[in-house]
Amino acid sequence: MNLKPYRVKPGTRLQLDRWDPGETGTYKKNERVKEKAKAETARLIDRISALQERLYANGDRALLIVLQGMDTSGKDSTIKHVMSGVNPQGCKVVSFKTPSEKELNHDFLWRIHQEVPAKGQIGIFNRSHYEDVLITRVHGMISDRVAKRRFGQIKEFEELLTENGTAIVKFFLYISKDEQKQRLLERVRDPEKRWKFNEGDLEERKLWDDYLRVFEAVISKTSTESAPWYIVPANRKWFRNLLVARAVVEALEAMNLGCPKPSADIDWDRLVIE
C-alpha cells in the first residue's frame, strides 16, 4: 500500500471535494478483499506492537498520533481496533474535551504540552490542539487573525516536539455526510447504543460544510514534512484501520529503532550474582 497519495504535501491546498470518503484505494469492495485487508491490518498491528517495544526499550524518542474528524468519524473505534494489542505501559491515550476554566486561563497549547508522550511512549490524541482552530473558528469564537497566528504557533510547537525526538503523524478521518447520518441513526435505533448519542452532534451536523472548509484550511496550513497530515477515507472502517495502521508502522520504522545498547560501565563477563 502506497501512502503517498493520502499524505497532504506541505504547501499545497487541500480540496476535500476531490476526495471520496468511500474509496478503498486499490482494494476492491467485496467480502474476500475485506477479509484480506483485515488480515493485513492484524499483521501491521503485530508489527506496531513489536516496534513499540523497541521504542520503549530505547527510551529516547516518542511517537505522537493525532486523530481528528467529524463526530462519528471513528476516532474511538480506530484507537480500539488499531491500538488494542499494544502494551498499555507504552501507550497513552488522551481525549481532549471542552477546556476547563483553569485551562482557559492559559494559552491553548498549555494543556496540550502537559500531555505529550514521554520518551519511549506512543501518545494518542483523540482530538487535540487542532480543536482550537476548528470548532472555535466554525463558531466564530476566534477571528481569522487569531486563527492565522495559531497556525504558526502550532507549527512551532510541533517543531519543538519533533526536534526533541517526538515523531508526529496526524490523521483526518474523512466520512461523508450521509455516512454520518447512517451512524447517528444506528445509535438512535439500537437501545444498547443510545448512550453514545449526543444531541449536540445534531447541531454540529448543520455546520457540516463550514467544518469541511475550516478543515481544509487548517490541514493545508499545518501539514509539514516532519508532522504530516493524512486524509483517511473512513466510510469503510476496514480501510480506515488498514491505512492508519500502515502509516503508524511507517512512522515507527522511520525512527530506525535498534536494540538498546547495554551499559559500558559493567564488566559483563565478570559479573557475579550471589
Add this chain to the structure above:
Amino acid sequence: MNLKPYRVKPGTRLQLDRWDPGETGTYKKNERVKEKAKAETARLIDRISALQERLYANGDRALLIVLQGMDTSGKDSTIKHVMSGVNPQGCKVVSFKTPSEKELNHDFLWRIHQEVPAKGQIGIFNRSHYEDVLITRVHGMISDRVAKRRFGQIKEFEELLTENGTAIVKFFLYISKDEQKQRLLERVRDPEKRWKFNEGDLEERKLWDDYLRVFEAVISKTSTESAPWYIVPANRKWFRNLLVARAVVEALEAMNLGCPKPSADIDWDRLVIE
C-alpha cells in the same frame, strides 16, 4: 479457580515462609496443563476487555490495580501479558520511579493521588505508594513510628477512593530468591537483554530477607475487605498471569456493570436526523 486462598484476610498476619513461590495451585506442572492454563488466561483477557468497555461506557466508576514485587518478579511482564488487548483509551499505566525533588516537597500520597484512574478507566500502578513503606523502611529512611502512621494514611486514602467509586486490587508478585538469580543471569548472558539489567538490583538483592519481612508487615497491615492484597506465586509466569487475570475479572464483575441508560431527555421515537 478459587482465589480465596490467595487473598490476605484482613487482620491476619502474613507469613511468607508458609508460601511457595513455585506453586501452581490445582494445576499440575506439565506442558499440557500449562497450555490449558494459557488458553484459560486468554479467555479471561477477552472478558477483561469486554468488562472494561462497560466500565468506560458507564463512566461512573474506576478500577485501580496495584502491582508490587521484588525486582524481576514480573510486574512489567504481567501488564504486557494480562492487559495487552484492553483498549488503551480506557487503561492507564503509571510507573512510579524515585520521587523528584518537587514530589518530595509534598506528602508521599500527593503524586499518587494525581495519577489515580479517572471514572470509566482502569488504572495500573507499576510500583506505587507502597514503595513509601517498603524501600524507605528497608533502608532505614523512615522510622517505625512514621511507617505505622503511613499504614493508617494509606488505608484512609484507599478508603477515600473506594467510597468514591474506585475499586482496588493489589498484587504482590512473589518469586523465590533463586528464581530472581536465574532471571538476572538471563539478562546478563543474553546481549539483547542486557539493557534491562540494573546494577542497583544486586544491592537490593542483598537485602532480600529484610524486604520479605517488610512486605509481610505492610501487606498484613493494609489488606482490607475493599482493597485486598493477593499473594501471587510468580515463579511460573503462566500461573501468575492466570491468577492476576482471574482476580481482575472478579473485581470487574463485582462492580455489576450494566449497559448505560440512554438520556431520558430525548424523545427517541420522534428524533429526526436531516
